[in-house]
Amino acid sequence: MEIKEKFPGIFLIDGKLAVKNQISGWRPFGEQLIKVGSTEYRFWDPNRSKLAAAIMKGLKVVPIKEGDKILYLGIAHGFTASFISSIIGKNGIIYGVEFAPRVFNELLPVTEKAKNIVPILGDARKPETYSWVETCDVVYVDIAQPDLTEVAIRNCKAFLKRGGYLLLAIKTQSIDVTAPAKRIIDCEVEKLRAEGFEILDVRSLEPFEERHGFVVARM
Amino acid sequence: MIGLFAVDEKGNLLARRLFQKEPTKIAEALANFASGKRFNELEGLIGELRKKGYEDVSTSQPNKATEFVRENFRKLAIELKFVKNQAELNNLLSAVGVASSKAAITKVGRRDKLIIQAVSAFNDLDRILNLMSERIREWYGLHYPEFRPAEHEKFIEAIVKYGNREKFEKFTTSMGMQLVAEDIAILQRYAARLKELYVLRSELEKYLNALVPTEMPNMSALLGPILAARLLAQAGSLEKLAKMPSSTVQLLGAEKALFKALRTKGKEVKVPKFGILFTHPDISSAPKEQQGKIARLLAAKVSIAARTDFYTKEDRSKELIEDYRRKLEEARKAG
Ligand SMILES: C[S@@+](CC[C@H](N)C(=O)[O-])C[C@H]1O[C@@H](n2cnc3c(N)ncnc32)[C@H](O)[C@@H]1O
Numbered sequence: 273m274e275i276k277e278k279f280p281g282i283f284l285i286d287g288k289l290a291v292k293n294q295i296s297g298w299r300p301f302g303e304q305l306i307k308v309g310s311t312e313y314r315f316w317d318p319n320r321s322k323l324a325a326a327i328m329k330g331l332k333v334v335p336i337k338e339g340d341k342i343l344y345l346g347i348a349h350g351f352t353a354s355f356i357s358s359i360i361g362k363n364g365i366i367y368g369v370e371f372a373p374r375v376f377n378e379l380l381p382v383t384e385k386a387k388n389i390v391p392i393l394g395d396a397r398k399p400e401t402y403s404w405v406e407t408c409d410v411v412y413v414d415i416a417q418p419d420l421t422e423v424a425i426r427n428c429k430a431f432l433k434r435g436g437y438l439l440l441a442i443k444t445q446s447i448d449v450t451a452p453a454k455r456i457i458d459c460e461v462e463k464l465r466a467e468g469f470e471i472l473d474v475r476s477l478e479p480f481e482e483r484h485g486f487v488v489a490r491m
Numbered sequence: 492m493i494g495l496f497a498v499d500e501k502g503n504l505l506a507r508r509l510f511q512k513e514p515t516k517i518a519e520a521l522a523n524f525a526s527g528k529r530f531n532e533l534e535g536l537i538g539e540l541r542k543k544g545y546e547d548v549s550t551s552q553p554n555k556a557t558e559f560v561r562e563n564f565r566k567l568a569i570e571l572k573f574v575k576n577q578a579e580l581n582n583l584l585s586a587v588g589v590a591s592s593k594a595a596i597t598k599v600g601r602r603d604k605l606i607i608q609a610v611s612a613f614n615d616l617d618r619i620l621n622l623m624s625e626r627i628r629e630w631y632g633l634h635y636p637e638f639r640p641a642e643h644e645k646f647i648e649a650i651v652k653y654g655n656r657e658k659f660e661k662f663t664t665s666m667g668m669q670l671v672a673e674d675i676a677i678l679q680r681y682a683a684r685l686k687e688l689y690v691l692r693s694e695l696e697k698y699l700n701a702l703v704p705t706e707m708p709n710m711s712a713l714l715g716p717i718l719a720a721r722l723l724a725q726a727g728s729l730e731k732l733a734k735m736p737s738s739t740v741q742l743l744g745a746e747k748a749l750f751k752a753l754r755t756k757g758k759e760v761k762v763p764k765f766g767i768l769f770t771h772p773d774i775s776s777a778p779k780e781q782q783g784k785i786a787r788l789l790a791a792k793v794s795i796a797a798r799t800d801f802y803t804k805e806d807r808s809k810e811l812i813e814d815y816r817r818k819l820e821e822a823r824k825a826g
Contacts, residue, residue, distance in 0.1 A: 339577075362578045365585075372804040373596045380589055388581045390588030393595040400552035401525055404492045406564035416805050430553065431561070446806065449813040 275308060279334040281359035282316075282327065289316040289324050291358040300382050301351055314358070318480050321352040322414055322441040325480035332473050333488055335437035339363040341408040343431050345396040345423065346415035349375050350382040350389065356412070357386040364388055367405045371395045396423050399430045407433045414441040421460045425467050432491050438469065441477075442485040457485035464489050492517065492564075492584065493573045495524075495536050497548070498556045506539045508532040509573055514583065518590035524550070602706045603729040606699070610720035613695045620692060623685050631678060634667045635659075644689055650682040709796035712808030713815070714771060721767050722793065733801035740797070741790035742766045768793070773819060784822050788815065 276284045283290045285306065290313040297312075299305055304315040318324040327334060336342070340360045347353050347368030356366060366389045370379065373393060383389040394402050396415055411432045413424040424440050432438065444456040453476070461471055469489040477484040494509035510517045510532065523530040527550070537548055560567065565577065574580040624643035627650070631638075635656040640646050653659050654675045656667070670678075696717065703716035707729065710719040725743040726732035732740070744766030769775055774785050792815045799807050 362581060365581045368588075372802075374802060374804070376592055376596055380592065383585055384589060387585050390584045391592045392588055393592040403552045403557050403561075404521060405561070406492075407561050416807070418806070418809065445810045447809075449810045 273308065278327065280337050281361075282334060283313060285313060285315075289318060289327060290314060291316060291355050294358050294361070295385060298385060300354055300385065301349075314355075316355050321355065322477060322481060322484065322486060323352050323412075323439065324355070325477045325484075326475045326486035328480065329475045329477060329486075331475055331486070331488065335439075335472075335488065335490075336360065336410055340410055341406060342366045342410045342412060343405060343408045343427060344368045344412045344414075345427060346370060346413065347379065347389075347391070348372075348414075349378040350386075352412075352414070353389055354382055354386060357388050360388065362388055365390065367392060367402070367408070369394050369396050369402060396427065399427050403430075405431055407431060408436060409433060410437045410439065412439045416443040416446045418447050420446065421463045425464070428469075428491055434491065436491055437472075438464070438487070438489045438491060440464075440487040440489070442487065443481075444483045444485065453483040453485065457487075460485070461487060492521070492587065493568050493571070495532050496556050496560050496567075497536060497540055497545075498559050499545075500555065502555050502559055504559065505543065505545065506536055507571075508536045509571060512573065512583065514586035514590045517583075517587045518594055521587070521591060522594065602702070603723060606702055606706060606720050607724045607728075609695060609699055609702070610717065610724050613692070613699065613717070614721070614724075616688065616692050616695065620685070620688055623681075623688070627678070627681060627685065630681075632667070634670045634674075634678075635662075635665050636667050637665055644686075647682045647685050647689070651679060651686055654679050707797070707800040708804065708806040709799045709808045709811060710793065712806075713792060713796050713811060718767070718771060725767060729797065729801045732797040735794065735797075737787075737790040737794035740793050741768060741786050743768070745769075777823075781822060785819065788818050788822060 274286055278284045278289075281291060283292070285308075290306070293305060293312040293314040297305070299314065301320070303317065306313050306315070316324045318328040336356060336359050338359070338361050341364060342356060342360065344353055344356070344366050347366075347370045350368065353366050353368055360366070368379070368383070368389050369392045370376070371394060376391065376393065379391055383391045392402050392405075396413075397419075408431050411424065411428050413420060413427070415423060417423065420442065421440065424438060428436075428438055440460075442457055442460050444451075444453040447456050447460070457474065457476070461474055464487065465471060469491055471487065471489050473488040475486045477486055494507055496507045497505045499505055510520055520530060520532060524533065533550075540548055565580070568574050568580050569576070574583060620643070624647065628643075628646060631646075631650055638646070638649065638656070638659070640649070649659070655670065656662050656665055699720055700716045703720050704711040707719055707723070710722070713719070714722065722740070722743055723729060723732055726735060746766075768786055768789055771789060773789060774782050777785050792811055796808070796811055799805060
């Protein structure tokens with residue numbers, strides 16, 4: 273078996289993505305676990321997580337590290353967040369904003385186990401309603417809304433530290449169904465540039481996610 | 492999250508009140524603060540500021556104090572001995588998040604029931620308005636049968652404004668009977684109440700137009716807020732609607748006719764093809780032979796919209812409508 277640390281805290285085990293499991297035996301979404309020596313790893317399915325998909329598509333930078341403070345907009349059931357939670361460890365924290373009450377049935381058990389995720393029932397368009405959130409190292413946005421880039425920018429201005437990173441998942445279908453995905457992604461990236469973001473990487477998520485883009489930027 | 496802090500315009504810390512280190516208490520304080528309610532810690536802080544001579548205290552967001560705490564959050568929590576270390580702070584934050592969202596969910600969970608009541612009231616009102624409007628037309632028609640504007644509301648407004656037909660600007664003669672002051676007075680009172688009900692109707696409509704898109708963004712975009720709400724009311728809840736097969740959605744509101752068709756075995760009774768969805772212009776204005784097909788198409792999209800609204804509330808209406816429009820064109824061409 274070949275284990276490679278692709279990015280800090282993110283491993284490739286025989287070509288498959290995994291993180292170290294912080295709680296032994298924990299598989300909140302029925303993921304596969306594997307024990308290597310005394311370390312347990314949890315596999316991270318790129319078909320279910322856009323960040324994992326972006327990494328598999330060759331993302332050059334993954335600016336998430338031990339101890340990071342992260343604002344996560346559109347955390348949903350917490351699938352991706354559960355892996356970020358392992359990467360940042362107990363000194364890091366994820367503020368997870370989600371506005372659909374229904375997903376909280378699944379999200380809350382995850383946050384209660386992980387202990388470094390703060391679930392916030394709120395609308396990412398109204399950052400003033402979670403104004404108590406601290407300054408963060410990373411803002412992660414996956415909200416599938418027509419104005420997702422604008423929402424991301426507004427939240428970065430309020431919560432992202434200078435030099436902090438934005439990870440933005442772009443679902444082009446939410447923005448325009450007719451235009452080619454590439455053009456929509458370019459257009460959203462331009463909006464970020466215009467606001468002074470430095471674009472570090474842009475990936476298409478095909479074939480894991482159709483017509484999706486993933487952007488890493490620095491403010 | 493750890494307490495309340497007040498700063499002056501220059502960002503100097505003036506006063507503070509730390510919360511009790513108890514997740515549910517903190518969750519409650521945050522909720523109170525967000526909704527602008529007064530609570531113990533806030534009263535205490537404002538009192539202290541008054542004593543120090545600060546009269547003009549603002550709590551609106553964003554503000555300097557929020558920025559101050561946001562920047563110095565971890566340092567403050569440790570220096571003020573609120574927590575011992577980062578991990579303890581994180582545990583507490585997470586627990587507060589769980590407590591807050593649990594409390595918030597029980598509060599916001601049932602907006603669909605609210606929509607159902609509001610749209611049912613709207614439907615009731617429509618029936619009542621029609622009934623009362625027909626009545627006043629017949630009644631006032633005894634006096635001035637030549638006055639027949641198409642819209643009920645115009646008719647009613649004129650009665651409120653003029654009363655006796657002789658006061659109408661364009662009045663010349665009439666075949667109707669003469670009325671005395673008492674006859675006119677009661678007619679005018681009736682008309683005035685009716686006019687108020689029309690105002691109530693438009694207020695209800697405005698309310699629904701605002702509420703429905705936030706609760707069901709996809710259904711609302713596909714059908715318009717009122718029709719979306721009517722369909723929801725027929726289904727009983729968003730959950731039921733989301734779990735319904737689209738063939739049932741298509742017939743919602745036509746149950747009576749359907750059961751009748753099933754009971755009667757005779758050939759002459761036709762199984763109905765559509766329920767309230769029929770009021771959608773794409774169906775009602777389509778040629779007869781296409782209506783069934785279009786109703787099926789629309790019902791299929793409504794099902795997807797309802798499921799999206801129930802499970803994620805994600806706004807996918809653009810793709811939904813786009814896809815629907817395309818299939819609609821095909822269906823129209825195919826004839
Ligand atoms: C594609 S899902 C996110 C999946 C998740 N990031 C993962 O990988 O595990 C998008 C989520 O964003 C949420 N969402 C959409 N608009 C939002 C808004 N304005 N505020 C908060 N959450 C929102 C939706 O309810 C949905 O759960």
